[in-house]
Amino acid sequence: MTIGRFNIELLEAFVAVAEAGNVTHAGTRLNRTQPCVSTQLRRLEERVGKPLIERNARTMDLTPAGRILYQHATEILRSHEEARLRLSAPELTGTVHVGLPEWYATGQLQSIFCNFVRIHPNVKLEMTVADSATLHDMLNANEINLAIALVSQGKPKPVEMVEEPLHWAVSDTCQLSDPLPLILFPEPCPFREIAFSALARSGRQWYERITTTSVAAAQVAVLSGAGISCLPSGAILEGFKLLKEQDGFPVLPATQLAIYTQSSSQSPIVDYLEGHLSELMQNTIAPRSALAGKMTPDLRVV
Known part of the structure; x- marks a missing residue:
């Protein structure tokens, strides 16, 4: 089977759907209508000759062909954007x-x-x-x-x-009974007061177990089960458990x-x-x- 040449706009639509999670969010990201993105995705699947996304009642999953194309499409778009910038940049x-x-x-x-x-x-x-x-x-x-x-x-x-959201981050091995062991950054980090105020409003007791200037050190401490930390989304690692209201932890404001x-x-x-x-x-x-x-x-x- 011969596959036709890829169109940049079709690849953009496919990658946007893959990364945004659904067609509506992908359309917002690309400033295109939902029908437009759906049509472009269908055209790309016709050109490839294989389904790229498997649609179920509540989920959308990349097919094996979709995963292969996603890896290459992201590189193609990155190279395309770099070339565009190099030609247009001062x-x-x-x-x-x-x-x-x-x-x-x-x-x-x-x-x-x-x-x-x-x-x-x-x-x-x-x-x-x-x-x-x-x-x-x-x-x-x-x-x-x-x-x-x-x-x-x-x-x-x-x-x-x-x-950017803030989260209560912990590992499965950490005890969640009061007083809570906290892993925090020193003053003047604003996350400290945010954590203290939120816990006080919810009636929780705590103590400061580890204070560090290093985000990497805080991440290691959380993974080891040493305590709970208040971290922004960008610092959340695979293996962290994010505590919610149903776990007895108050919602944190975004940074x-x-x-x-x-x-x-x-x-x-x-x-x-x-x-x-x-x-x-x-x-x-x-x-x-x-x-x-x-x-x-x-x-x-x-």
């Missing part, structure tokens, strides 16, 4: 220093920065990973040019923000993140990177952050 030269919270310094986000310097070979990228308070201080001191950071109460509220730049000395590199990252964050932060890393699509319809 010529940039110089150095840019960016700051990231530790839980955002993940493979997918770092690949975004690696693609950026590949598209702009005359740009040198310096990256600092630190807590949001430190990143704000570094911005104020003009030590970094741009940062993705938690919204600061001491600064004017950014026009564009994205929200607010924004892109901050220096108040002065803005450069064309920073302007371009700020716009690129803003679009990325608006499009990819979901109930479980896509910036946490590439995930195998799980097509359960909610």
